[in-house]
Amino acid sequence: xxxxxxxxxxxxxxxxxxxxxxxxxxxxxxxxxxxxxxxxxxxxxxxxxxxxxxxxxxxxxxxxxxxxxxxxxxxxxxxxxxxxxxxxxxxxxxxxxxxxxxxxxxxxxxxxxxxxxxxxxxxxxxxxxxxxxxxxxxxxxxxxx
Amino acid sequence: xxxxxxxxxxxxxxxxxxxxxxxxxxxxxxxxxxxxxxxxxxxxxxxxxxxxxxxxxxxxxxxxxxxxxxxxxxxxxxxxxxxxxxxxxxxxxxxxxxxxxxxxxxxxxxxxxxxxxxxxxxxxxxxxxxxxxxxxxxxxxxxxxxxxxxxxxxxxxxxxxxxxxxxxxxxxxxxxxxxxxxxxxxxxxxxxxxxxxxxxxxxxxxxxxxxxxxxxxxxxxxxxxxxxxxxxxxxxxxxxxxxxxxxxx
Amino acid sequence: xxxxxxxxxxxxxxxxxxxxxxxxxxxxxxxxxxxxxxxxxxxxxxxxxxxxxxxxxxxxx
Numbered sequence: 001x002x003x004x005x006x007x008x009x010x011x012x013x014x015x016x017x018x019x020x021x022x023x024x025x026x027x028x029x030x031x032x033x034x035x036x037x038x039x040x041x042x043x044x045x046x047x048x049x050x051x052x053x054x055x056x057x058x059x060x061x062x063x064x065x066x067x068x069x070x071x072x073x074x075x076x077x078x079x080x081x082x083x084x085x086x087x088x089x090x091x092x093x094x095x096x097x098x099x100x101x102x103x104x105x106x107x108x109x110x111x112x113x114x115x116x117x118x119x120x121x122x123x124x125x126x127x128x129x130x131x132x133x134x135x136x137x138x139x140x141x142x143x144x145x
Numbered sequence: 146x147x148x149x150x151x152x153x154x155x156x157x158x159x160x161x162x163x164x165x166x167x168x169x170x171x172x173x174x175x176x177x178x179x180x181x182x183x184x185x186x187x188x189x190x191x192x193x194x195x196x197x198x199x200x201x202x203x204x205x206x207x208x209x210x211x212x213x214x215x216x217x218x219x220x221x222x223x224x225x226x227x228x229x230x231x232x233x234x235x236x237x238x239x240x241x242x243x244x245x246x247x248x249x250x251x252x253x254x255x256x257x258x259x260x261x262x263x264x265x266x267x268x269x270x271x272x273x274x275x276x277x278x279x280x281x282x283x284x285x286x287x288x289x290x291x292x293x294x295x296x297x298x299x300x301x302x303x304x305x306x307x308x309x310x311x312x313x314x315x316x317x318x319x320x321x322x323x324x325x326x327x328x329x330x331x332x333x334x335x336x337x338x339x340x341x342x343x344x345x346x347x348x349x350x351x352x353x354x355x356x357x358x359x360x361x362x363x364x365x366x367x368x369x370x371x372x373x374x375x376x377x378x379x380x381x382x383x384x385x386x387x388x389x390x391x392x393x394x
Numbered sequence: 395x396x397x398x399x400x401x402x403x404x405x406x407x408x409x410x411x412x413x414x415x416x417x418x419x420x421x422x423x424x425x426x427x428x429x430x431x432x433x434x435x436x437x438x439x440x441x442x443x444x445x446x447x448x449x450x451x452x453x454x455x
Binding site for chain 2: 426
């Protein structure tokens with residue numbers, strides 16, 4: 001390779017490496033803040049702050065959804081299936097995909113007794129899709145963790 | 146020796162123009178046919194998802210455009226290196242003419258994502274790792290466009306864009322791994338190179354057709370834009386003058 | 395498969411979203427394919443005009 005070209009290639013490579021390093025360090029420094037939500041473990045062990053607006057996420061425990069009092073008030077438990085779970089209370093319309101056994105994300109505040117008072121509930125879905133007939137057969141999909 | 150010769154030829158716009166005509170036709174026809182088949186298959190014949198129902202069909206547009214938006218950016222980055230290091234004319238043309246296409250794909254991916262998010266997640270938009278890094282890519286495309294307009298000297302504009310394109314490729318792995326590095330509302334990758342997709346064939350087959358089709362569309366755009374730009378830049382040369390003098394076909 | 399054309403349009407209540415996506419993407423793709431052809435013809439016409447002007451200028455001197 002010609003010398004000038006080699007020098008230009010080295011310059012570009014150094015520039016790119018420098019920029020990558022900068023961005024990498026920035027992402028590393030901001031790592032915690034880049035997470036969209038607190039998993040159940042961090043809500044339970046106290047890492048998630050109380051009394052301030054946060055997001056938390058987890059799987060809706062089967063059979064935990066209870067309509068309390070008025071028509072839109074609802075209460076359910078979120079879990080990571082690893083022993084951490086917490087209660088969410090919410091008043092409002094739940095998204096279509098809200099189902100027991102599915103992932104959801106709640107936005108709101110943790111009160112002093114670590115009950116999550118949600119202002120918004122979002123449904124999370126994964127990348128495994130299935131036709132309804134197959135789902136009815138209740139096949140083991142092999143993609144569950 | 147062969148490789149070196151090919152390398153030199155690739156640097157010759159005239160050679161590229163003369164060999165690329167049939168390629169452009171091929172890519173255009175393939176893109177038209179594949180996208181027609183894939184879209185009709187996806188919107189009308191693929192089964193609905195057991196949870197999302199028919200809003201799942203949005204995936205057949207969202208995933209291909211999102212994949213292509215990133216691929217176009219990678220091509221711009223590679224063109225940036227070829228331009229800065231080897232001063233390849235064709236690379237400069239790629240860098241100039243493919244920005245609007247990449248911009249359109251990114252905008253389409255973001256738009257379809259928002260429309261899909263509304264019925265499934267329950268919100269049009271959320272600032273999670275995947276969506277935010279894709280938004281950054283949209284701004285990078287805007288930046289490449291604006292930078293080209295802002296610098297009057299073509300050569301200087303080309304080098305400035307090359308630099309921005311190269312540095313911007315850092316964002317691509319961030320988009321890709323955002324769903325693994327951080328907690329996001331966005332789901333994981335639909336197509337992975339190492340595993341079979343987590344859905345039955347009647348669901349992923351139309352998606353694959355659309356992905357291949359949209360890559361063909363990218364090829365057709367790339368070649369067509371290059372051919373036009375070659376004619377424009379080389380219009381004073383004898384071979385272009387002769388070509389232009391022929392009746393329109 | 396859909397039972398009826400009405401069901402196809404309705405998309406199980408998600409018609410608005412599905413058709414918003416396909417209704418924006420399909421015209422964009424069609425326009426893009428049409429542009430490929432038009433841009434080349436337009437350019438050739440332009441270059442032809444420029445060259446005619448240039449040729450006239452050289453003949454005149």
